[in-house]
Amino acid sequence: MGITFSDITSSAPLVSLVLFSFLTLIVESWGKDKPVLSYWVSLLGVGVSLALSFGHLGAGIPVFGGMLLQGGFAGYCNLIFLSSAFLTILLSRGYLERMECHRGEFYILILFSTVGMMLMAGALNLITVFLGIELMSVSLYVLAGFMRKKVRSNESALKYFLLGAFATGFLLYGIALIYGTSGTTDLVAISKLFPQLSHNPIFLVGCGLLVVAFSFKIAAVPFHMWAPDVYEGAPTTVSGFMSTGAKAAAFATFLLVFVRVFDIAGTSLSQVIAVIAAASMIVGNVTAVAQTNVKRMLAYSSIAHAGYMLSGIAAANVEGETGILFYLLAYTFVNVGAFGIVSIMERQDDKKLNFEDYEGLSARRPALAVLMTIFMFSLAGIPPFAGFFGKYYVFLAAVKANLTWLAILGVLTSLISVYYYLRLVVLMYFREGDADLDHSVPRRSMIALAIAAISIVVLGLYPSLIVDLTRSFFKI
């Protein structure tokens, strides 16, 4: 079980990001009061890892004695996490400077949590799952409370930590029960025993607790209660990062464990997940309608999107998997972008976060209004933006898995969502108002938003770019 040189080269994106996180840590501890240096080092680290990931999209290989899967599925998921981290870093610098809490630790924590996500997407062992989730979550708890002088931010961090710790308890208990019934934590080994174990109630309870822990991380109903409060209180760009990178990582593990390794198609686990999906779509969309704060609206919207994507997991077929993988990439660009614009609009002390603060934005900030419109259209699933194809593929998967009712519910609840997404567009374009900025938007933020918007359009026009790639990952 020794570590070989090929283990290192096969996991080059992961290893390089770990090295860069340490480098940032060192740079930060030596160059006090120069967070800009950490900004550049972390940006470079994510960039290098991103570039390396493009070379790791081929067949997946188990490394480190079968603890970790690298390449293929994991390589693709790394692209999602790293894109999210890259755009978040670009957007955060200006935001943190304006909020007067620009410190280098921010970037270190982003890198650490990204490493955690990458471990989750490649986990072939329940221990690796746990390790990844904790590395990601602990970093995020701190990031949520990063504005330590702000009460809301502290509240957000504390709530996230308390409930997160609660969920971790169930995760560990679930792992213990699975280990108890199967005698191993190796996922591939468990998958071979799955047919006979799936009638063992204790094993099922273990799996159920895993579903609970993952549902907590993706903010699915009824384990979603933390999300609106945490997203609202956390620094806005962190909320964007949590709702994309962290959610994508949790979905990657969810897929890995329940679709790729265990075959839950047609089992009671699939039914349970379908019910959670349905509840998330309904609660997320209906509650979002009543929100007055844009950040909270985006939080509920993110619960609803978790519901849409879960229908792909409940379907547990090739369309579901490719659909979710496409969806996650599209959703990452959209939501980082949307939260990015909210962060640009936001002022000190949680000002300018309400819907009415966007009235008439198009007259003074046409570029921001256009970008926000693209993001909202994509969230609402209007073609030709990428969000449409994401929904199309997961609902198609549901129909193919005889979960037609879930697909119908998904379409109906999407209909509700059009109301609150387009409300923002209407306010920006058709209302007289004095929405404006009192600061200039840094060029790097505009670049990040442009990358997000262009990606959404390109993915919407050529979904086959990604779909053909992800279809080749199906099954290890």
Added chain:
Amino acid sequence: MFSYTPLIVLFPLLGFLVLGLFGSRIKNEKLLGILGSGTVGLSFLVAVTLFVQMLGMHPEERKHVVDLFTWISAFTGTSSSLSVSVAYQVDQLSILMTLIVTGVGFLIHVYSIGYMHGDPGFWRFFAYLNLFIFAMLNLVLADNFVLMFLGWEGVGLCSYLLIGFWHDRKFEVGGYKPGTSTTSDAAKKAFIVNRIGDFGFLLAMFLIFVNFGSLNFDAVFGRASVVSEGNSAMVWIGLLLFLGATGKSAQIPLFVWLPDAMAGPTPVSALIHAATMVTAGVYMVARCSVLYALAPTALHVMAIVGALTAIMAATIALVQNDIKKVLAYSTVSQLGYMFLAMGVAAFSAGIFHVLTHAFFKALLFLGSGAVIHAMHDEQDIQKMGGLKHQLPTTYKTFLIGAIAIAGIPPFAGFFSKDEILWRAFSSEYGSIGLWAIGVIGAALTAFYMFRLVSLTFEGEKRYGQDLHPHEAPKTMTIPLIILAVLSIVGGFVGIPASLFGGNSIEQWLEPIFAPAYEKLRMEPHPVEITEYLLMLLSVCVAGAGIYCARVVYLRRSKLADSWKAKYPGTYRFLFNKYYVDEMYDTVIVAPTVKVSEGFLWKGIDVKVIDGIVNGSAKLVGMLADVIRRVQTGIAQQYATIFVGGILLLLIWLIVQ
């Protein structure tokens, strides 16, 4: 060499992007003009090179598909999955159409530099024209129905944009009360009427996908060869595609938009509404000849509709006074001939007429543009006359165009029209009746064209003293001269065997239509004495038409007025275009508006739909209020709900 094909499409797209994005900032008309026409010129050069290479190839090697990328790929869940590529197919038919589109298109672009001089929308005009060429090339070069449809819709959009180019100008649109309509209404009319045809095209595509499991030309036509005869789906596909063609190519019953499309600038009428876009329907039918071979019924319908359109439009053209309207009805009539050819399974004759018609009709339109330009936007031929002295080049070229369309040998129109008439007579799918209608139409064509020439260029001048018409600038006359030369020699590519020619165009296109001919069991005809007789007859008929027109409008100018007085009913019937617009207005438009307003809007929309929408919105709002109350912000309560969720989940799992 084939790999350069995408360049043909790319250049006009680049032109459109550059002109569209930066055109408003470029103040120099010369630069804009060079940019706009240069891109099309480059495409033409690539197409010519390609064509020359193809000439040297073995006929089987002349077909090539360049697949750029997968555009739409959908796993539909059934055995047949939809995969559509952006792929361009070069073969004998599409290269011919590409040459017409880019060649004639280039000349018209150059002409526009002079015609649009000083217009504030100069850059916009060229941007739209480039976009049009891009869309039209997608239409003719597509290797599947979906990309073709993209081009089909694209040219429709450009047509709309260009008809309404001077959007607030007054323009009399058929079906509107006099004095109430503008060019925008003409544009809307064109768009909406075309929509009906497009709907047919779409339905046909659905049927094709259902029956053949693909929308790719090669796949569909390949699988069509094993379809048994008498399959009624094939008839529906044929008829629905033809419905699409009647929209774009202005045939009965959807021809009403084309005369009103003359609201656009004259180069647009020449390019879009005469030479290229309106022939898209003919091209589409030719492309689908194999499908039509499976549905002879659809062919019969097409032949009859084509013949009727040809003669109906020709009679209307007899009495119109707007120089462009005469040409517009003439276009409708000539398109009718093309569909007559298609309907009697003379596919290559139809395409041949597309080619020659592109030359002489573009020439005639551009000539009329030069006249309108000289007369300061006057279009009424009753207020012209004697212009041949002031506009010598325009007159000579216009005359050549008129002779060509009238069908006098050896001008281009003679060969193509005579080929169509002969096939209408001799083909297994033709008949004497169709032929007779065609011949009468030919006589009428010669008559109305020379009425136009006589009233515009000859006789007494009838315009005001303050008007001093002068010849157009070189950028306008050079394209006229080139098109005039082409109108003279253009027919030589199709000299029939009976006149000791090789009919090279028919041979060139033979591989495209061979599968259809085989299905239809058509045999090549030996030369017959009848062919010479009919040829002679049609030349005499054309000559008679020209002679009569000159007598009536030059020597005995009272005659026309006395006929008008003698048969007022007939005259008004023709002048008002058979009252088709009025009929559509009474039977379709007015009732639709009434039902929409009274029932659909005030009844269904306001009461039922708004009721449901507002009701469900209220329901969602109430539900949201309830759920929001659960979100108290107290972490302990959150944890409680969390545990409740776990319990429910575990119970479900264990009980199952």
